[in-house]
Amino acid sequence: MKVLLDNVGKKYEGRENFTLRHIDLEIEDKDFCVILGPSGCGKSTLLRMIAGLNSITEGDLIFGDRRVNKVPSKDRDIAMVFQSYALYPHMTVYDNMAFSLAMRKEPKKLIHERVMEAAKVLQIENYLYSKPSDISGGQRQRVALGRAMVRKPKVFLMDEPLSNLDAKLREHMRVELVKLHKALETTSIYVTHDQVEAMTMATKIVLMDGGKIQQVGKPEDFYNRPENVFVAKFIGSPTMNLVEGKMRGGKFVSDDGAITLNPSDADAQKLKEYENKSIIVGIRSERFITENMTENILDCTLDIVELLGKEKTIYARYSNGKTFVVTIPGHLQFKVGDNYKLAFDKEALHFFDGETNLRIN
Template sequence: MKVTLQNIGKKYEGREEFTLRNIDLEIEDKDFCVILGPSGCGKTTLLRMIAGLNSITEGDLLFNDKRMNKVPSKDRDIAMVFQSYALYPHMTVYDNMAFSLTMRKERKSVIDKAVREAAELLQITNYLHSKPSDISGGQRQRVALGRAMVRRPKVFLMDEPLSNLDAKLREHMRVELVRLHKQLGTTSIYVTHDQTEAMTMATKIVLMNAGKIQQAGKPEEFYNQPANLFVARFIGSPTMNIFEGEIRGGSFQSTDGFIKASPSEADRKAVEAYEGKKVSLGIRSERFLTEPSEENVEVEIDVMEMLGKEKILYTQLPSGQEIIISVPGHLDFKENTKSKFGIDQGSLHFFDTETGIRIN
């Protein structure tokens, strides 16, 4: 099912300002769309509007080009999986999964077939006669997914469904959800504040902040071509290094004078138009070179994190600004020592400091 949001806005009674406004978004059939953003950005409110749990103040919500603004939630052919599993503790796994079909008064044979097919797909067949309290958190999450699956909805809506799981189980369930999505081929809309979930699971990411969409597109676009400074800082771990400065003679020079960088041929014309203007330069941690280059940066290594395949170096310029640098784990670096690093000129990100918008 194709889901389209046209100029969607939400204003709660008694509030002067809109919580959400000017939301334009198109989610294609079979997309796995992740709505990402910090707490309070409006992502859950938007999901609840799509679900019909929150009213729409302005704009139009379309399912396959059919206006859904006034259609009750139960008639939207959706299924929702919440952060809390919301399972009935007195019911077995089988009865929890069958509940929505039982309420529809479906035939027992239809219910049994749907439940067992979902259980087999989710690998919880052995737990159908257990109570929720007798199974693990990951298994309870699968039951919640199974309960949604048996309805065979046109759209899956998921509100931070993995946030209650431990780190190892979250990693496992991310993979399982992607596999499940590929098998079912159902349009899925997934809300999270976790950028790792978004980058690893989504076919499309929608990053929000302060009730507005900052960027929408494929995961790789967010990392390689952030639309503005907010996106640049939000996406990536470690976060992108940002330096303020200006363009002089077609090249960037930081305000403190310690960072100098020349734009690539592709960026040169756009950057030269900002001659003498305030510009911010973004450099990913892995884009510092351990080999000498034309524009070396000398830093003092303050703290070092050993992560096995890589080391994260927290360093400082003489001006005191921190730079985070990622290097392969086998290279030898020591804390409280000075080192020189080059800059990969082909991977620089330039932003208008005043507006925060990417220069390209």
């Protein structure tokens, strides 16, 4: 089912300001939409409004072609999975999963079929008669998912469902959730502050900050075309290198005078109206050139080398003590204290307006 938010806002009672405002968002049927953003930006608030657990202060929430602002949560055909799995400790796994259907007085046969079907997909058939305290965190998380699945909701809502798991299990469950989504094809809205989860699972990412949407799009858009400086910094690890400066005579000159860059022809065209105006230029760590350089070359001293296996992260200090973070193939030999040259791949520069912080398109 399609989910549409039209100019949605939330002001909690007793709060002076809106927590969320002017949220416009279209989530297509079968999307796996990830709401991403730093702590406190309003992700859970937004999800809880969609779930019907928070009231909506302004705007419209539409499921399919029905406005559901005032529809109680239980009548919205949704199922929600929380970070704390919130299983009933005194019930077996089976009964936890059967609970919501039993409450709806569904026939025993149907309940059994649904529970067994979910248990099979989630591979928890072997401990259906255990109590939550007797199974692992990852298994409990699957029970929580199963409990939501048996209801065959039109929309699946998940709020940081993996954050209580260790790194390995999280990685495993990421893959499982993607498979599950492919199998069920249920529209899913998934909240996280983890960009890796967003980049690997989403068909659509919504990145929020300060109660506003910063960018909506496919994962690759976020990496390749961040729409503002916040997005550029938030997505990608190591963080994108950013330098402030001005356009002078068609070249970018950093404020400290240490860097002068020729933009690509396409960028030069876009930057024409920025002569003498403030600009922020960005380059990802893997887009520096270390061999066969012809232009946009910088003399550096190597501060730190971190060997990560297949690649190395190096911290390249240039004249005024500032550094660039650079990723190079792991087999290249660089030693701390060495002087060497680095060039900017001019096809890989991101330009942002220094006043508005918006991408220059």
